[in-house]
Amino acid sequence: MSTKKRILIIVTNVGEYEKVGYRTGLWLGELTHFWDVAEEAGCDMDIASPSGGHVPIDPESLILTEVGSTIGFKGHVHERYEDRVFMNRLKNTAKVADADAARYDAIYLTGGHGVMWDFRKSAALAELTARFYERGKIVSAVCHGPCGLLEVKLPSGQHLVHGKRVTGFSWREEVAAKRDHAIPYSLEEELKKRGAAYRTALLPFASHVVEDGLLITGQNPASARGVGTAVVRRLLGHVLPKRPRRPAPAQADAE
Numbered sequence: 001m002s003t004k005k006r007i008l009i010i011v012t013n014v015g016e017y018e019k020v021g022y023r024t025g026l027w028l029g030e031l032t033h034f035w036d037v038a039e040e041a042g043c044d045m046d047i048a049s050p051s052g053g054h055v056p057i058d059p060e061s062l063i064l065t066e067v068g069s070t071i072g073f074k075g076h077v078h079e080r081y082e083d084r085v086f087m088n089r090l091k092n093t094a095k096v097a098d099a100d101a102a103r104y105d106a107i108y109l110t111g112g113h114g115v116m117w118d119f120r121k122s123a124a125l126a127e128l129t130a131r132f133y134e135r136g137k138i139v140s141a142v143c144h145g146p147c148g149l150l151e152v153k154l155p156s157g158q159h160l161v162h163g164k165r166v167t168g169f170s171w172r173e174e175v176a177a178k179r180d181h182a183i184p185y186s187l188e189e190e191l192k193k194r195g196a197a198y199r200t201a202l203l204p205f206a207s208h209v210v211e212d213g214l215l216i217t218g219q220n221p222a223s224a225r226g227v228g229t230a231v232v233r234r235l236l237g238h239v240l241p242k243r244p245r246r247p248a249p250a251q252a253d254a255e
Contacts, residue, residue, distance in 0.1 A: 005043045005235045008094060008104045009034070012116030013049045015056030020182045026090070028114040029065070030142050030224040032080040034108055036222045041236060046104075050122040052095035053178045056110045061221070074195065088212035093104030097124035106231055108168065111143030111169065111221070116184055126151040133160055133214055138234055142218035150190050162195035165212040167219040170231030173204045228230040 007102070011026045013183040031047075038045055051057055065077040069105050101107075104240065108128060119125060129152045133139050139160070141149060145167035173187045175181045191198050201208035202221055209226040210221040218227040 005041075005105045007038055007043050007045045007105060007106045007108055007231070007235075008099055009045055010107065010109045010119070010145075011049050011055045011090070011093065012110075012112055012114035012118055013051040013053065014054065014117045017113065017182050018117070018184070022113075022179075022182060023056070025058040025061075025112040026110060026114070027058050027061040027062055027143060027221055028081060029077045030110045030112070030145070030222050032077050033224035034142070034218075034228035034231075035080070036076055037225055038076050041231065043235065046094065046099075047089050048094040048096050050101050050118040050125060052093055052098075053213035054112065055090040055093055057090070058114070061112065066210075072090055080164055095124075096122060096128055096220070100129055100134045101128060101135060101137065104132070104137065106140060106234055107132045108137035108227070108231065109145035109148040110146045110224075111141075113144060113179065115144045115147045115182060116187070119145070119149050122148070122188055123151075126153070130154060130160065131192070136214065137212050138216060140216040140227055140230055140231050141168070142189060142224045143220050146191060146217055147187055150194065159194040159196075161191055163197065164215050165197045165199055165210050166191055166215065166217045167199045167201075167208055167210045167223075168217060169220055170200045170204065172200070172218060176204050215234040 015025045032116050040173045110191050127146050129139055146166060149161050153159055160212050168187045168191060171186045183226055199210050205220050205222060207222040207226050209223050209230055211230055216227055220222060
């Protein structure tokens, strides 16, 4: 019988804002940084989304990695973005409603502003996340991913985040990113309204991970690797040494 740990990763289907014309979607690094850590530790992962199918990528999540690539600095996000097999995983994702918590050891909610709409509105996601927690499995999220925790309730009727130490993209960061006028609500305030003990890093956009029992949250994109490390540590009891980097696609050498 396999002893491999399995993680279900949730991504958004929303590709644009409602009030303004900005495009959004999955913040790619919040998937890839977590994936790198979990893959190096030998975990299996599946990807699902509220509606299933295609997953849009937030164009702003590619700016730094692609600028770096043009001047010869190909980081980990670019390597995944260039990888056809990896990116094909986002073409036809499974529906959250079809996911079975019994098959997994942890759930991870990625971010990108799109999740502010479909994660919160997904009753299937709220129910699935509650099942993970009730069965003693890890519930994790990063950046705007905790929007998917807002409507999760336990059998007692109490919100999952009530009395828990959590973090997520702060209002200060929304203002700094100039998205405060475009979003439907403040994640920070909504978490507090539900009784969460919200925590934030001293400096905006600095990596910040908060653990409270089975609940693991990260504040912003820079926290995705830290969330992955915390999840793997809880699943395996330690973080395995990194595996050798995958060879770059042959096409990259020919260009």
